Amino acid sequence: MSQPIAFIDLAQQRDRVRDKIEARFKRILDTGAFIMGPDVAELEAALSAFGGMSETLSCASGTDALLLPLAAWGIRSGDAVFVPSFTFAATAEVVAMLGATPIFVDCLPHSFNIDPDNLRLAIDEVKQAGRLRPRCIIAVDLFGQAADYPSLRTVADEHGLKLISDAAQGYGATIDGRMAGAWADVVATSFYPAKPLGCYGDGGAVQTNDAELAAVMRSLRVHGSGTDRYDNVRIGMNARMDTLQAAVVIEKLGIFPEEIESRMRIARRYSDALSQVVTPQVLPNGMVSTWAQYTVRVSDGRRDAFMAAMKERGVPTVIYYAKPLHQQTAYRDFPAAGGRLAVTDELSGDVVSLPMHAYLDEATQDRIIDAVHASLKSIG
Ligand SMILES: *Cc1c(COP(=O)(O)O)cnc(C)c1O
Numbered sequence: 001m002s003q004p005i006a007f008i009d010l011a012q013q014r015d016r017v018r019d020k021i022e023a024r025f026k027r028i029l030d031t032g033a034f035i036m037g038p039d040v041a042e043l044e045a046a047l048s049a050f051g052g053m054s055e056t057l058s059c060a061s062g063t064d065a066l067l068l069p070l071a072a073w074g075i076r077s078g079d080a081v082f083v084p085s086f087t088f089a090a091t092a093e094v095v096a097m098l099g100a101t102p103i104f105v106d107c108l109p110h111s112f113n114i115d116p117d118n119l120r121l122a123i124d125e126v127k128q129a130g131r132l133r134p135r136c137i138i139a140v141d142l143f144g145q146a147a148d149y150p151s152l153r154t155v156a157d158e159h160g161l162k163l164i165s166d167a168a169q170g171y172g173a174t175i176d177g178r179m180a181g182a183w184a185d186v187v188a189t190s191f192y193p194a195k196p197l198g199c200y201g202d203g204g205a206v207q208t209n210d211a212e213l214a215a216v217m218r219s220l221r222v223h224g225s226g227t228d229r230y231d232n233v234r235i236g237m238n239a240r241m242d243t244l245q246a247a248v249v250i251e252k253l254g255i256f257p258e259e260i261e262s263r264m265r266i267a268r269r270y271s272d273a274l275s276q277v278v279t280p281q282v283l284p285n286g287m288v289s290t291w292a293q294y295t296v297r298v299s300d301g302r303r304d305a306f307m308a309a310m311k312e313r314g315v316p317t318v319i320y321y322a323k324p325l326h327q328q329t330a331y332r333d334f335p336a337a338g339g340r341l342a343v344t345d346e347l348s349g350d351v352v353s354l355p356m357h358a359y360l361d362e363a364t365q366d367r368i369i370d371a372v373h374a375s376l377k378s379i380g
Pocket of ligand 1: 169
């Protein structure tokens with residue numbers, strides 16, 4: 001049997017940026033500027049330029065990047081925040097953590113992202129029930145593909161809601177050349193190592209064009225600090241990103257646009273070769289995805305057999321997400337739009353992700369493509 005294939009391979013990227021990152025690490029070790037050192041300010045400026053937003057705060061994780069704007073807006077018990085169920089737990093967790101209620105919304109069958117029509121239904125239901133105040137929408141750029149922000153902005157404006165882009169997977173994705181910040185009030189991202197733009201530990205960032213909001217989030221990031229260092233003015237948290245992680249992201253951001261192009265090229269090759277036999281997540285024309293995952297649907301209960309057959313051929317596959325949030329123990333008592341999320345339930349039963357990273361060479365892509373065809377044939 002030939003060499004096993006990595007699901008995500010970070011080694012080639014590391015070798016590209018290693019010298020520059022080590023030089024930055026050395027300087028940080030020499031100066032001891034571990035907390036809020038110069039690399040943090042440098043990263044925030046670079047991210048503002050990259051994302052086209054005036055304010056960027058680095059922070060300790062993608063989860064904190066979601067928590068900071070919600071806390072700054074005073075989201076609390078009695079508030080409703082609309083979130084997809086087909087996502088990573090953090091999207092809804094931050095809402096519940098503040099005592100507010102996540103309302104689960106269904107997704108679209110082709111993009112896998114939050115469905116604006118189902119969102120309207122969810123908002124109407126909450127308004128009619130009259131127990132919760134609708135406050136905010138958190139859209140997720142699932143697997144790297146931007147949510148339908150133009151439609152979501154319209155819905156948000158119709159109902160006076162804030163709109164957050166949870167871009168942990170899709171930071172850098174565009175719609176007609178524009179990133180989520182063109183529509184969302186806040187863009188939140190994660191630098192967890194396996195995300196398309198990752199560091200070597202935990203980290204995140206939150207961006208906005210609202211200077212007042214940014215000032216409150218900056219205070220919340222460091223224990224609710226005010227201008228007098230001995231007088232904290234609000235209840236905050238410790239959500240700083242450490243300088244070493246900022247140094248990593250600065251260097252990786254430099255090669256990120258090229259990596260997005262590479263991921264787009266690989267995804268196009270995958271979809272050209274596989275669309276006849278499986279149903280991939282569909283990227284509409286005019287959009288660029290960061291392809292955090294390349295995900296296909298293998299229907300009719302064949303997924304387990306497919307994954308086993310791929311494994312036999314040395315190709316790892318992973319399910320994101322086998323159990324949507326509205327089915328998970330901690331979340332199943334929160335409301336779901338219309339009482340049932342039909343598309344989400346269906347997707348969680350048939351999605352499977354293939355190896356994807358910017359350094360996947362064509363020979364390996366071909367091995368993966370051949371394995372998909374052979375595996376499907378072998379399971380009938
Ligand atoms: C990873 C992820 C997060 C959380 O990021 P962390 O840095 O791990 O806290 C939030 N939302 C989504 C959609 C994610 O994929």
